[in-house]
Amino acid sequence: MTAxxxxxxxxxxxxxxxxxxxxLRGPSVFVLIAVLALVVAPLLLEPFRLGLxxxxxxxxxxxxxxxxxxxxxxxxxxxxxxxxxxxxxxxxMYLKLHDAGGxxxxxxxxxxxxxxxxxxxxxxxxxxxxxxxxxxxxxxxVLLGSLVFRQRVRGAYFAILTQALAAAMxxxxxxxxxxxxxxxxxxxxxxxFGQDLAADGTQRGLYVVVAAVxxxxxxxxxxxxxxxxxxxxxxxxxxxxxxxxxxxxxATIKTITFAVSAGMAGLAGALFVPVVGIISPAxxxxxxxxxxxxxxxxxxxxxxxxxxxxxxxxxxxxxSFSEEFADGxxxxxxALFILVMTLAPKGIFGLAATLRDLLPGRRARA
Amino acid sequence: MSGTLxxxxxxxxxxxxxxxxxxxxxxxxxxxLRFLIGPNGAGKTTLIDVITGxxxxxxxxxxxxxxxxxxxxxxxxxxxxxxRTFQTSVVFEQLTVVENLDLAASFRRPLWSLARRRxxxxxxxxxxxxxxxxxxxxxxxxxxxxxxxxxxxxxxxxIAQRPRLLLxxxxxxxxxxxxxxxxxxLLVEIAKDHTVIVIEHDMDFLxxxxxxxxxxHEGKVLVEGSVDQVRSDPRVQEVYLGRAEDRDKRPAGGGRxxxxxxxxxxxxxxxxxxGAAVGSAAGEVT
Numbered sequence: 042m043t044a045x046x047x048x049x050x051x052x053x054x055x056x057x058x059x060x061x062x063x064x065l066r067g068p069s070v071f072v073l074i075a076v077l078a079l080v081v082a083p084l085l086l087e088p089f090r091l092g093l094x095x096x097x098x099x100x101x102x103x104x105x106x107x108x109x110x111x112x113x114x115x116x117x118x119x120x121x122x123x124x125x126x127x128x129x130x131x132x133x134m135y136l137k138l139h140d141a142g143g144x145x146x147x148x149x150x151x152x153x154x155x156x157x158x159x160x161x162x163x164x165x166x167x168x169x170x171x172x173x174x175x176x177x178x179x180x181x182x183v184l185l186g187s188l189v190f191r192q193r194v195r196g197a198y199f200a201i202l203t204q205a206l207a208a209a210m211x212x213x214x215x216x217x218x219x220x221x222x223x224x225x226x227x228x229x230x231x232x233x234f235g236q237d238l239a240a241d242g243t244q245r246g247l248y249v250v251v252a253a254v255x256x257x258x259x260x261x262x263x264x265x266x267x268x269x270x271x272x273x274x275x276x277x278x279x280x281x282x283x284x285x286x287x288x289x290x291x292a293t294i295k296t297i298t299f300a301v302s303a304g305m306a307g308l309a310g311a312l313f314v315p316v317v318g319i320i321s322p323a324x325x326x327x328x329x330x331x332x333x334x335x336x337x338x339x340x341x342x343x344x345x346x347x348x349x350x351x352x353x354x355x356x357x358x359x360x361s362f363s364e365e366f367a368d369g370x371x372x373x374x375x376a377l378f379i380l381v382m383t384l385a386p387k388g389i390f391g392l393a394a395t396l397r398d399l400l401p402g403r404r405a406r407a
Numbered sequence: 408m409s410g411t412l413x414x415x416x417x418x419x420x421x422x423x424x425x426x427x428x429x430x431x432x433x434x435x436x437x438x439x440l441r442f443l444i445g446p447n448g449a450g451k452t453t454l455i456d457v458i459t460g461x462x463x464x465x466x467x468x469x470x471x472x473x474x475x476x477x478x479x480x481x482x483x484x485x486x487x488x489x490x491r492t493f494q495t496s497v498v499f500e501q502l503t504v505v506e507n508l509d510l511a512a513s514f515r516r517p518l519w520s521l522a523r524r525r526x527x528x529x530x531x532x533x534x535x536x537x538x539x540x541x542x543x544x545x546x547x548x549x550x551x552x553x554x555x556x557x558x559x560x561x562x563x564x565x566i567a568q569r570p571r572l573l574l575x576x577x578x579x580x581x582x583x584x585x586x587x588x589x590x591x592x593l594l595v596e597i598a599k600d601h602t603v604i605v606i607e608h609d610m611d612f613l614x615x616x617x618x619x620x621x622x623x624h625e626g627k628v629l630v631e632g633s634v635d636q637v638r639s640d641p642r643v644q645e646v647y648l649g650r651a652e653d654r655d656k657r658p659a660g661g662g663r664x665x666x667x668x669x670x671x672x673x674x675x676x677x678x679x680x681x682g683a684a685v686g687s688a689a690g691e692v693t
Contacts, residue, residue, distance in 0.1 A: 283493075287511050289510075293518070
């Protein structure tokens with residue numbers, strides 16, 4: 042994926058007149074990884090590990106959106122959990138209603154709710170639920186973006202705003218016990234489209250779907266990055282005020298990008314729920330939103346591959362580290378973040394470029 | 408190419424009670440090359456900021472081809488055909504020269520078509536590269552350009568936008584003597600088929616390349632006319648040229664940037680005839 046990364050990296054330009062070997066390197070690495078992920082991994086990994094990988098890939102989809110919005114567009118969004126949660130709850134509501142088979146979902150009965158709330162009714166339809174998982178976050182992002190970016194709110198103010206949104210979302214969900222399941226969220230799902238969710242085959246199929254969705258979205262994001270739109274996004278990141286004098290409205294470009302990243306997070310949330318079997322406020326609040334941003338920074342926010350890799354690696358590291366030392370992970374995560382931010386601001390994926398810049402003589406020219 | 412392109416009427420701009428521009432009337436005809444001069448704080452850049460939508464005036468109107476520009480957003484004014492450069496050139500360092508130019512040339516494309524990749528180099532970009540002489544640097548990131556090359560890239564981006572009115576804010580600030588001559592020629596070249604307003608501090612540059620000059624002083628228009636008229640006006644000599652001529656003996660713009668006077672020889676400081684100046688400028692270009 043080296044060629045891909047070079048295209049997405051901020052410094053290196055796509056060299057004109059690249060040889061065929063150079064041109065094919067990116068796509069062939071992509072195909073190789075796709076084959077590994079879609080064919081080899083399901084055959085080799087035991088169901089438990091495959092399920093974990095599917096979960097990390099869901100985070101990878103969110104990270105892809107963060108890479109677009111933050112890495113390319115400079116919008117530090119600390120509230121992707123909100124969009125992830127919208128997608129997750131939409132899917133969770135469908136699964137709950139499906140399992141209840143015409144009755145009230147179990148947690149509503151325990152909360153003393155007697156009639157299905159009107160908000161839930163459309164989610165009986167799986168098509169609506171899945172469509173909402175994407176369209177809901179996109180609409181919310183468009184609304185937020187067109188209000189915020191038009192007023193030229195950016196930088197830390199935008200970051201704080203999105204973080205506040207994540208905090209507000211958690212309060213809202215926890216407060217509405219009967220409607221949302223409160224702190225427990227939605228869980229105890231049994232059946233997805235007639236398939237037993239606990240069965241190995243279902244989980245393997247879900248994994249393949251998640252991996253395929255990530256692959257397709259990666260291609261979409263990659264095309265966006267190398268298009269004029271992508272160049273414009275980088276220009277806005279580096280000099281938003283100057284872009285206005287090129288005749289573009291930065292607010293429009295940023296809103297579109299933010300909406301794309303929100304849609305990705307929403308879809309990731311919808312996939313996450315059947316894979317992991319739960320969606321709750323703890324999975325979408327301030328901390329999980331931040332964790333993903335940290336993962337993207339560690340992986341390398343200026344390249345899409347770095348962002349995805351960061352999320353997958355950090356997800357894996359969290360699980361395996363927490364198995365050994367329960368509380369150690371938090372410290373390690375913080376230390377990693379500080380290390381990357383101070384020593385390698387382009388992340389693991391940009392390590393080569395960072396080192397190249399450090400070499401004497403290189404800096405003056407490049 | 409005749410008729411009024413830009414008409415500024417009774418314009419006032421107030422910053423915290425300070426009148427940066429105070430009742431300015433200013434008209435530019437189609438096809439003109441107009442120089443805007445004046446001491447620091449005269450309101451030159453503020454005037455351009457108002458025309459391009461960066462600053463809101465307290466009162467007055469700015470009409471471009473009959474359309475009022477006051478209250479419009481920056482990008483809308485660009486879309487109407489008014490382009491500008493900045494004193495401190497701002498180019499996108501992470502993008503290549505050709506990508507910078509291509510973005511400048513592409514704003515009229517429909518939004519959805521931006522999702523496609525750039526293939527090849529459009530005619531507008533090609534022309535802008537040829538005019539500014541940046542062809543050889545096309546694939547380099549703009550971040551590696553020298554100060555002079557950045558200014559040219561900015562001018563190139565302006566040309567690539569194909570505006571009907573170009574506003575250049577101190578295009579030769581901080582340039583070496585050779586780069587100044589090169590920029591002056593570029594300016595003359597551009598002015599052949601564009602309407603251009605140039606803010607410039609440098610009197611030597613003005614003498615070489617200006618024809619019509621507007622002098623601003625303390626937010627008001629002091630004098631307007633040909634270079635000779637303006638230079639012989641006693642009021643201008645008092646507020647501006649007197650000081651500027653003193654300054655001319657030293658490397659010009661010394662306070663602004665050390666590089667300003669570099670490469671300037673004694674002969675360039677003297678007063679060559681207009682034609683001879685352009686001739687010698689051509690000789691200096693490498």
